[in-house]
Amino acid sequence: xxxxxxxxxxxxxxxxxxxxxxxxxxxxxxxxxxxxxxxxxxxxxxxxxxxxxxxxxxxxxxxxxxxxxxxxxxxxxxxxxxxxxxxxxxxxxxxxxxxxxxxxxxxxxxxxxxxxxxxxxxxxxxxxxxxxxxxxxxxxxxxxxxxxxxxxxxxxxxxxxxxxxxxxxxxxxxxxxxxxxxxxx
Ligand SMILES: [Zn+2]
Numbered sequence: 625x626x627x628x629x630x631x632x633x634x635x636x637x638x639x640x641x642x643x644x645x646x647x648x649x650x651x652x653x654x655x656x657x658x659x660x661x662x663x664x665x666x667x668x669x670x671x672x673x674x675x676x677x678x679x680x681x682x683x684x685x686x687x688x689x690x691x692x693x694x695x696x697x698x699x700x701x702x703x704x705x706x707x708x709x710x711x712x713x714x715x716x717x718x719x720x721x722x723x724x725x726x727x728x729x730x731x732x733x734x735x736x737x738x739x740x741x742x743x744x745x746x747x748x749x750x751x752x753x754x755x756x757x758x759x760x761x762x763x764x765x766x767x768x769x770x771x772x773x774x775x776x777x778x779x780x781x782x783x784x785x786x787x788x789x790x791x792x793x794x795x796x797x798x799x800x801x802x803x804x805x806x807x808x809x
Pocket of ligand 1 (some may be wrong): 731
């Protein structure tokens, strides 16, 4: 496992954003956050909030460490931190874009819709827990993201290596962490 984590760190350090892939810098930032989560023993997922081309908030999953918090998925951490810092009105996220290393789950999809962010893009799909396929059917989707919510909740335009990296970051620990949650039943 150690070498695999080292390999992931090397791949992140070696990656150079492709100028033709507009989301590369932001998904790379998500991957770095996901790596920080991996080091801590949390789900290796990272997110950044971007406004006018600048990252204004970044964070990662903190479900397991320092103590169990069922709500602290990466997207939730980032939106909560931004709202606490900006202390704005309900338009505070208008025009902002949330990037995540992994396709958001249903809890995060609803939060992101409620937040009013303009769009959500992710590095790796999540076949088990992702919500992009159903986002159009969520009760608040059309009110908050317009008629084509799914078009604004989509895979990032980023390099293939970055997509693979976002998925590979999960591999050292995801099964073990999922098993911890399943054991509760
Ligand atoms: Zn989530």
